[in-house]
Amino acid sequence: MGRRLWRQMPSLVLAGLALxxxxxxxxxxxxxxxxxxxxxxxxxxxRLALGSVPGNRLKPGAIRGSALAPGSITGIQIDASTLGQxxxxxxxxxxxSARDAETALNAANAQNANTVNGYEAGCREGTHPFAxxxxxxxxxxxxxxAPAAAAACAAQGGELPEALALVAFSQQPGVVLAPGDEWxxxxxxxxxxxxYAVATVASDGKVSSAVSTATKNFRCVLxxxx
Numbered sequence: 001m002g003r004r005l006w007r008q009m010p011s012l013v014l015a016g017l018a019l020x021x022x023x024x025x026x027x028x029x030x031x032x033x034x035x036x037x038x039x040x041x042x043x044x045x046x047r048l049a050l051g052s053v054p055g056n057r058l059k060p061g062a063i064r065g066s067a068l069a070p071g072s073i074t075g076i077q078i079d080a081s082t083l084g085q086x087x088x089x090x091x092x093x094x095x096x097s098a099r100d101a102e103t104a105l106n107a108a109n110a111q112n113a114n115t116v117n118g119y120e121a122g123c124r125e126g127t128h129p130f131a132x133x134x135x136x137x138x139x140x141x142x143x144x145x146a147p148a149a150a151a152a153c154a155a156q157g158g159e160l161p162e163a164l165a166l167v168a169f170s171q172q173p174g175v176v177l178a179p180g181d182e183w184x185x186x187x188x189x190x191x192x193x194x195x196y197a198v199a200t201v202a203s204d205g206k207v208s209s210a211v212s213t214a215t216k217n218f219r220c221v222l223x224x225x226x
Contacts, residue, residue, distance in 0.1 A: 121224035129224075130169050135161065136219040139178035143215040146198040149183045153220035160185035161221045163199040163207050170205050177203040178217035181210065 123134035144152060153159050161169065163184035170177050181200035188209055189197040197209040200216060210216065 121226045124222070124225060127222060128172070128175070130172060131165060132224070133158075134222040134224060135169055136222070137175075139182055139217040139219045143180075143217050145215050146183050146210075146212040149216070149218040150185070153218070156220055156222060158220040158222035160218060162186055163201055165221075166201045167205050167207060170201065170203070177201060177205075179203055181208060181216055183216050183218040187212075 123129045126137055127134035128137045129135075140149070140152070150160050160183055163186040166177075166182065166184050169175060181202050184199045184201060186199035187196050188199055191197075194212075196212050198212050200208050200210050202208060
């Protein structure tokens with residue numbers, strides 16, 4: 001038994017020495033090998049533990065966008081100044097231009113728009129905004145008696161202007177009343193049934209009157225349109 005153990009001693013000694021050497025080498029490597037001792041590209045990425053390399057140790061452009069997992073980068077980490085105009089923003093600029101063009105077109109069709117009860121309203125072409133209504137820019141092309149003139153305005157959804165309002169309108173820039181007076185809606189004198197005078201306004205702004213059966217030019221006052 002003693003002889004057999006003596007014969008195995010060299011093998012056991014050698015095995016022990018090998019174990020000590022292996023353990024010593026591991027301890028040495030753990031204490032002596034640092035990141036600087038590792039050659040560039042000597043370690044593949046799949047051999048690194050998660051979180052072992054902080055972001056500030058990576059060179060700009062070291063990781064391609066295609067290598068990032070979806071949702072791993074949020075808007076907080078992105079420098080907005082490095083981004084160009086996205087397609088949606090281009091379409092938004094075009095939409096703004098379209099709205100501006102539409103607004104200009106509407107302004108041309110409805111001059112001097114006003115707000116009535118919270119709604120946008122303006123005047124049709126051929127009328128002039130004044131005193132919250134749309135006044136026809138030109139007097140009628142034909143002269144009518146007072147009742148016929150009132151009926152013509154009513155057919156257009158409007159009415160003859162009051163005398164003093166017509167005087168004020170005649171003083172607006174570019175407004176010229178028709179020669180020979182224009183009808184108003186005021187009736188200062190009533191002699192008898194169907195015999196009455198109607199106030200008129202001359203081109204110089206003076207107020208006069210004429211019998212209702214006389215024929216004179218006129219202009220209508222129309223409501224704002226939305």
